[in-house]
Structures are given as structure tokens and as C-alpha cells.
Amino acid sequence: MGANAIEIYRKNSKTIVCTVTGLTSLSGYTATLSAKINHNDTDAIISKVGTISGLVITFLLTPSHTNVTAKIYHYDIIIDNEANEYTVVQDILEIKKSVYEPTTVAAIAMEEEIQYFYFTDGTNTVRRGVRDGYDVYDVALTSTGFSGTEGPGDGTGDWERRERNKI
Numbered sequence: 001m002g003a004n005a006i007e008i009y010r011k012n013s014k015t016i017v018c019t020v021t022g023l024t025s026l027s028g029y030t031a032t033l034s035a036k037i038n039h040n041d042t043d044a045i046i047s048k049v050g051t052i053s054g055l056v057i058t059f060l061l062t063p064s065h066t067n068v069t070a071k072i073y074h075y076d077i078i079i080d081n082e083a084n085e086y087t088v089v090q091d092i093l094e095i096k097k098s099v100y101e102p103t104t105v106a107a108i109a110m111e112e113e114i115q116y117f118y119f120t121d122g123t124n125t126v127r128r129g130v131r132d133g134y135d136v137y138d139v140a141l142t143s144t145g146f147s148g149t150e151g152p153g154d155g156t157g158d159w160e161r162r163e164r165n166k167i
Helices: 105-113
Strands: 006-009 014-019 030-036 046-049 051-053 056-061 072-080 085-096 116-120 125-131 134-140 159-166
Touching: 006 014, 030 056, 046 056, 056 072
Parallel strands: 006 085
Antiparallel strands: 014 056, 030 046, 030 072, 051 056, 072 085, 116 125, 125 134, 134 159
């Protein structure tokens, strides 16, 4: 996860503070935090307008905002006024399952259908998921990528595993 990654337990409150640099004032701007399953989705799973004080934006997410499926989402914070729009930050927002939450049969079936989450910056493609009881992080090395052969870790395959942690 990146330097601006956010972790929240499902159905919990979270205060997110964002300091803006590069502008002298946020007067007249509106700040919005949006979280989506995929970057290109039109509908946000979480959307919250922040309060602005000076160059600091504060978002208070309540349990109603975080009562979503426990998974990794893409988020951004955008400020805009009538003349300008700026993306202040983009990263990953992970909604974690609380220990006390009961697991339902429907949730188990849904989690088993999605094995990997894919991320790309336009040049590199990575995936994070579950394989053989391990949380894994893989990187595509060639245009064949994950459809090809797993490399031994020396950069010679179509893709290789970078991390593997027992679940």
C-alpha cells in the first residue's frame, strides 16, 4: 500500500485529515473523498464532503459510511471550485472486517468468486489476492503477464510473486 493508504474497520468511525500544499487558500473550494471498487467506476461506494479550515480538510466517516463490504477500494480526494479541479491524493482505502462480525454463507461465496484485485498505473500491472491459503502480491513482467508462466523470482518469467503471507 502507498504512503497515503487508509485502513478502516468495517462499521467504525474514522477521521481523515488531509493538508493541501501548492495553493495559498481553499476559500471557495469543496473537498470530496470518493472510494470506488475500480478507478473507472462511475459510482462511488463511499462519498463524503469534507470540512475545510485553512489548508486542512477533515473528513469524518461514520459507521454508515463504512458499512460496506470488507475489501480494498481505490480512493481519491478532489477539491474543486467553479474554475478549477485538483486531485489532491489517490491511494488505497482498505475496509477491514471486524473480529466480532459474523461470517455469512453469502459473504463467503462472494469472497471466493474474487480471487485477485488488479492494479495498474498504465505501465505496470500488479495483482493482490488469495492463492492456496496465502495472501499474495504478484507483478506482471511481460505483455503475456498473468496468463503466462510464473518466474522463479529472477525476472525471467511472464510474472512473479513478490510477497506471500500465510492467512
